Amino acid sequence: MITGEISHQYSNFVLQLLLSQARKDIIKKRMSMDEAVDKIYDLCSKYAFAVKNDVIEIFKTW
Amino acid sequence: MENKLYTQAETAALIKQGKLLIIAGAEVLLAGLPDGYWIGGSNPYLLGKDGGMYSEELLYVKDLTNLAADYNMCAYDSTDIGNITTDAFENSLIIAILPAHSKVLEEFAIRSPEFENQFINPLLGWISGSKFEEMGYALPTTYLGSRKFTDKGVALHIKLPANKVGRIEIINPYEQGNGDEVTFEQDGFSISDCFVNGVRTNFYNYMHKRDDLFLPLVADYAGAKINVAVMMDDQNKRVKFFAPVFRDTLYKIAKPVQTDYIHFLSDKLQREGKSRIEYSYSCLYNYFNFALEKKPIPGLVGTFTFGEIGYQLLNVTFVYLVIQDRLS
DSSP states (O other): OOSSOSOOOOOOHHHHHHHHHHHHHHHTTSSOHHHHHHHHHHHHHHTHHHHHHHHHHHHSOO | OOSSOEEHHHHHHHHHTTOOEEEEEOHHHHTTSOSSSEEEEEOOEEEETTEEEEOSSEEEEEEOGGGOSEEEEEEEOTTTGGGGTTTSOSSEEEEEEEETTOHHHHHHHHHGGGOTTTTTSOEEEEEEOOOGGGTTTSOOOEEETTEEESSOEEEEEEEOOTTEEEEEEEEOSOOBOSSOOEEOSSOEEEESEEEETTEEEEHHHHHHTOSOTTSOEEEEETTEEEEEOEEEETTTTEEEEEEEEOTTOOEEEBOOOOSOHHHHHHHHHGGGTTOOEEEEEEEHHHHHHTTOBTOOOTTOOEEEESSEEESEEESSOEEEEEEEEOOO
16 A cells, blocks of 8 residues: 555545655655554544445455 | 524624634624634635625634534644644644635645644645635735734644544545646746656646646545646746645646536535535635536535645645544
């Protein structure tokens, strides 16, 4: 998700923005991959209802 | 609270009742409101039950009293706008109004994607303006209660109940076209050169040759289509933008849109099912481009803004907030 290797059009707005910003921040070395994973995990936990369909489509499980 | 636009007297009565409010409307009306627990901004383009309108008689008032476990109201200038996300309560909403043409807006627009604690809590709001024909000499205003600003943004920080979470979504009628890839070598609101398919090009000349100047640039943020509206600066032979372009982002000119905007919007909103739209606002560009004057949008009242905030500055977009139960 973070590297963009999974080609998926996410449906939740804040997840879209966070992923896009995390990719930029990692390239600029403002954020590590581990930090990005933690941020996205926290966000998906908060917005479980809104990101559930995206996660199931990508990982085939919830 | 009834889903309608309010007179100044009705709004003053709500303020005197101690309600926690966000208010949009003509400057002449805001200036006459009493002090209280409200933030506001000048914006005379409203969406009422009877459709879009320019009004110097009515206000769009959102009452958030019942949603707030706690709240805080703040003003920010260009030096401290970065605190808007760190000042937030732990589980909260941040609702901001920033004046058009201000330094604080410029600072927010360029830096907000990198704000500390950005994306943790919903950051939403809009840009205040004035009558379209008076833009440039009638200064847009913001209000923190009865305190009026032209150079500061205002924000309402709302702590949500622990079992609730706020979520922002956007609806954008535009998507990227199939044409050239456009990139920029610096962030900014005004540009002379760009790269078209990797070749340095004068962006003013490039746009001048096109016959679709009203179409925005569109970037793809992992699926979110983010517009940047374009304005030709013929005097200086530059292109100005209503939101900044970013140097590490790829843009394309939007595909032309031929749609019934109201039908399109209503159709998109159906994805929310039974979730109630708590607060919403749309770009003034949509009001003009899709001729929304006197055209109601079923179930919605609101405001047409001079720029939308959905974590960052957006253009030509409909933004809405949903409050839902937090899943355990």
